[in-house]
Amino acid sequence: xxxxxxxPRYLIKTRGQQVTLSCSPxxxxxxxxxxxxxxxxxxxxxxxxxxxxxxxxxxxxxxxSGRQFSNSRSEMNVSTLELGDSALYLCASTVIAGPNSxxxxxxxxxxxxxx
Amino acid sequence: KNQVEQSPQSLxxxxxxxxxxQCNYTVSPFSNLRWYKQDTGRGPVSLTIMTxxxxxxxxxxxxxxxxxxxKQSSLHxxxxxxxxxxxxxxxxxxxxxxxxxxxLTFGQGTILTVHP
Numbered sequence: 013x014x015x016x017x018x019x020p021r022y023l024i025k026t027r028g029q030q031v032t033l034s035c036s037p038x039x040x041x042x043x044x045x046x047x048x049x050x051x052x053x054x055x056x057x058x059x060x061x062x063x064x065x066x067x068x069x070x071x072x073x074x075x076x077s078g079r080q081f082s083n084s085r086s087e088m089n090v091s092t093l094e095l096g097d098s099a100l101y102l103c104a105s106t107v108i109a110g111p112n113s114x115x116x117x118x119x120x121x122x123x124x125x126x127x
Numbered sequence: 128k129n130q131v132e133q134s135p136q137s138l139x140x141x142x143x144x145x146x147x148x149q150c151n152y153t154v155s156p157f158s159n160l161r162w163y164k165q166d167t168g169r170g171p172v173s174l175t176i177m178t179x180x181x182x183x184x185x186x187x188x189x190x191x192x193x194x195x196x197x198k199q200s201s202l203h204x205x206x207x208x209x210x211x212x213x214x215x216x217x218x219x220x221x222x223x224x225x226x227x228x229x230x231l232t233f234g235q236g237t238i239l240t241v242h243p
Contacts, residue, residue, distance in 0.1 A: 016170070047233075055171075055216065055233040068230065102170050114220075118170030 014039065016105045016119035024125045030091040033122045037084050037105030041117075043067075044086040046078060049100040049121070058101075061086050090124075098126045130154070131219050133234035141242055144207055148237045150200040150217030162191050162202045163216040165236070171216055174202070207241045214238050 017036045025031050037044050045068075046058040057070040061080035078088040090097055100121045109115045131152045140146050152160070159178045163171035175184040175191040177200070183192045188205045204211055217234040 054235040057231065104170075116173065118172070120170050121168075123168075 016103060016117050018101075018103050018119040018122050020122060021120065022123045022125075024127060025093050026127050027093055027095060029093050030089065031093060031124060032087055032089045033101055033103075033124070035086045035088075035103030035105075035119060037086070037103075038107075038117055041105040041107045042084055043106040044080060044084065045104045045106060045116070046086070046088050047102045047104065048072070049102055050098075055102070058088065093126045095126050098124060100124075131217055131232045131234040133215075133217050133237050135237060136235070137238040137240070139240045139242060140207055142207060142209055146204050146207060146239065148202045148204075148215050148217075148239070150202070150234055152198050152200070152217070152219045152232070152234075154198075154219040154221050154232050156221060157195065157198075158220045160191075160193055160200050161218045161220070162189070162200075163218060165214045165216060167213070174215075204239075207239075209241050209243060212239060212241045 016038055019034045035044055043062045045060040047055045048058055049055045058072055058076055059066055059078050060068040064080045075091045078086060080086040100123050102121045103119045104116045106114055106116045134149045138146060157179050159176055161176045162174045164174050165171040174189050175186050177184045177191060177193045179195045181193060190203045193200045202215060214236040216236040219232045221230050
């Protein structure tokens with residue numbers, strides 16, 4: 013089974029621009045979560061989508077948005093980029109593995125640099 | 128506020144030695160705790176997962192322990208190898224599956240460096 017794929021792997025943008033990142037979960041997984049990882053803050057939850065619906069949202073400004081398509085692929089968009097948005101953006105594909113248990117698989121991430 | 132604190136922030140050991148990483152959490156109610164290994168430039172990979180009723184879980188040379196009463200967990204690495212050099216992240220889930228994936232609380236991670 014193919015793992016979680018994220019595109020692009022690396023991206024350089026300038027302040028004020030907008031960016032779209034893509035994530036394809038493991039086949040059959042319907043839950044996709046997005047995280048931002050920075051050296052100072054560690055991993056922070058952005059949002060989660062399940063069956064095309066946003067189910068949870070973290071504490072990020074409205075410049076961060078996402079969506080999920082019927083094939084479970086997900087995109088996240090960041091508008092009006094700021095220098096502080098430079099980070100590794102990770103996507104995770106999740107499936108319930110049993111009572112009180114789940115399996116979460118992370119993609120390799122997209123390294124976004126804002127200059 | 129739910130928090131997960133890891134210590135030490137970084138650790139350097141010699142190949143072949145053992146080490147123990149610590150994780151203290153305040154997440155309540157608590158469902159399960161997971162340790163991830165993240166190689167540089169890669170996404171995290173799950174090492175172990177323990178529910179509140181489990182005390183220990185092993186995965187090869189990795190052994191995680193959990194004390195739900197004191198809200199502490201540790202990850203013990205035996206006979207370290209150069210490939211163990213990575214960031215180790217403790218993650219706590221406040222609830223059971225369902226809509227709780229997004230409520231995971233992540234520790235800052237411990238950066239382990241294994242020298243030959």
